[in-house]
Amino acid sequence: MASFNYTVDTKPMAEEMRSVSRHVNATTGAVVAMQTAVIIAEEKAADHVCNNVNKGFYSLIRSQISQKMAKLQSEVDSHLMQLVQQKNALLSIKNRMQKDYNMIASRYIKLFNGLNSNLKQRVFELDKPTIDFAVKEVDKVSNRSKYLTATIPIAQLESLAASQKIVASNVKYRGFNVIKSMRSFLFEMNTQKKLTDQILINDGRYTETATVYIPIVICECNRDKTDAGVEISVSEVELDNISKSAIKNTAFAELNQIEWQAKSSPNTEVKSEFSKLVSSSSKSQRVKDMATKLFQSNNYQTI
Structure with missing residues (x-):
């Protein structure tokens, strides 16, 4: 039987394996580096997307809030203007009421001072015999x-x-x-x-x-379509404020039962008084003629 002796040199293979190992290690490092770069890129992309989403969301919410603020600000401004107008109207009413109160107060002060003087004189006349008797x-x-x-x-x-x-x-x-x-x-x-x-x-x-009958005047006027004003004037007689208030309240309670009826021509006394007022007015003749024309063309109603 023949025998063969073989000599195998593993050095080239080892070198090749070493080279392959180096390449594998380099590839592994490249893969790891690429994976790290991909992760970083994905993180950056995710952060960019999140930032854009957050910015867009906040911009949208801010724009909606700004729109609501502008709308509410316009409503507040309109209500503020209305409140200022109502304030001015109330101030004018207050000033007019103060003037009326001062005028009525001065009138009643003068009236009561006159009554006090007359009563003082009457009391003095009533006590004069007693005083004369006491003195004499x-x-x-x-x-x-x-x-x-x-x-x-x-x-x-x-x-x-x-x-x-x-x-x-x-x-x-x-x-x-x-x-x-x-x-x-x-x-x-x-x-x-x-x-x-x-x-x-x-x-x-x-x-x-x-039962005592006292004349009153009921004046009804329409200043606009939504306002129908009714004023009641009580005759200037010797009545206290409580009696006048009771008379006005009773008249207001009876207003719903009053029915207006059409009338072809105004009352003669009313027409005469209106003519006197127009003739004694200091307005121009054109204004007087227009007032007379409107008075004649008006529709009259009575109770």
Whole structure:
């Protein structure tokens, strides 16, 4: 049997394997580097997309909020303008009410001052007899003991009778003056009573409940389509504010039951008063003619 001896050299193979290992390691490093670069790129791309999405979302929300703010700001501005107009209207009403109050207050102050003066004068006239009596007669009455003191001179017996006659005469004179004063006082009291009866009302009708008719004026006007104003004026009589308010409230309660009826021509007195107002006005003739024309062409209604 033949035998063969082979000698195998592994050095080239080892070198090739080493070269392959180096290439594999280089490839592995390249793959790892590429994977790292891909991950970084993906992270950057994701961050870029997220940033763009967030920016777009916030821009959209900001634009919607800005639109809502602009809309609400316009509404606030319009309401603010309306409130300013209402404020100016209320201030004008307040000023007009203050002027009316001052005018009415000055009128009533003048009226009450006149009433106070008249009542003061009447009270003085009523107390005048008492004051005169106190001034003229009270001093004499309080000093009656001094005036009626009998003075008897100490003299002889012959002059005693004459002294007694003088004392009796003095007493009679003082008594006559007292009677005269009483008569004058009673006469003045009777006169004062008659004067009081003429001033004061002594009638049973005015001490009981009665029905009294007072004229009022109801003025209805339409300043615009949504405002229908009704004003009630009470006659300027001696009534307190409570009575006037009760009359106005009763009239307002009866307004719903009032029915207006058409009338072909105005009342003669109304037409005459309007003509007087137009003729006495200081406006131009064209304005007067237009006012007269509108008055004649108007539709009249009455109750």
